Amino acid sequence: MTSPALDVLDTVLDKAVLPGYSAVGIRLRQRWWPADPPEDALVGRRVVVTGASGGLGEAAALELVRLGATVHLVGRTAERLRDAAGRLRAAVPGAAVQEDVCDVSDLAAVRAYAERLRGAHETLDGLVHGAGVMPAERTESAQGHEATLATHVLGPLLLTRELAPLLERSDDARVVVVSSGGMYTAPLDAKIADDLQYRQGSYDGVRAYARTKRLQVVLAEELAAELTSAGVAVHSMHPGWADTPGITDSLPRFARLIGPVLRTPAEGADTIVWLVAAPGPGRRTGLFWCDRRPRPTAYLPGRGEDRDARRRAWAACDAAVRTGS
């Protein structure tokens, strides 16, 4: 159901941030948002979910399995993946889940993982980039890239390209990049483009997170353009604020403050699942979503991206994954 009045209410919720991002926003929007995917939407479909050993990735994997998908759970540690797979099998008897260890910040590991998948499967129908980090201190990936850049941008870029041959063989492939509303606080300007590796000034994990969450929106737009002719839809989205270790461990004070109105992990994962499984999102590509609706990527003039900064930032990310260094 939709009407001009509901459109206005939905937008007001979004712009007011706290009500829109909290459980209040999603529970109101559920009254008018687009239909759920059909119950058998993903029968016979294969989906890779990174960051699936907990939090939103696990919650998304659970719903994808319920819709019939075979789901590859990707994370850095075998034990955490085993635990997550056990929880999914307990919740959905017969769940088709596979545990795949891969550190997506490590470009060599990503290449090796994609090669294994290409060797084992013909087709991939969904790829969810859910892996996320907010390090307290500046750390580097195996190839020497700053950790949030490597995890949120470089790894997903490389993994998508490496898996493109499988995605292209699907008749309705979807890629979902899980960004964050925090990206609104980080316009893509020359300062970010000139210091993608966050070497200048004192490191702030929350800033690094927000900057790379902004870059993830660019990533989805660029990949959408690259893969349009192959029939692969690419979306970015933000989940609002959900009760996961990503919030409670990384931002404990914030989590305590808004604890009572945090979304459940399933609510946070809702739009991820909907973008993979519902009919509508397969016909659109390159947009930024929250609560089953496209959202602006900037609300105020000058708070989005500078065109030249974007071009340079993207060229640097592209070069990093092409050279593998």
Ligand SMILES: NC(=O)c1ccc[n+]([C@@H]2O[C@H](COP(=O)([O-])OP(=O)(O)OC[C@H]3O[C@@H](n4cnc5c(N)ncnc54)[C@H](OP(=O)(O)O)[C@@H]3O)[C@@H](O)[C@H]2O)c1
């Ligand atoms: N929760 C929220 O309210 C919220 C809000 C905005 C955006 N998000 C985004 O949603 C995504 C999931 O967040 P979350 O809150 O569920 O976080 P979380 O609870 O911390 O889970 C993050 C997951 O990512 C995995 N991971 C981290 N680095 C990885 C790597 N290099 N390779 C493979 N897996 C890796 C972790 O698994 P291992 O440690 O086992 O490897 C874990 O399963 C993130 O991208 C986050 O930015 C969340």
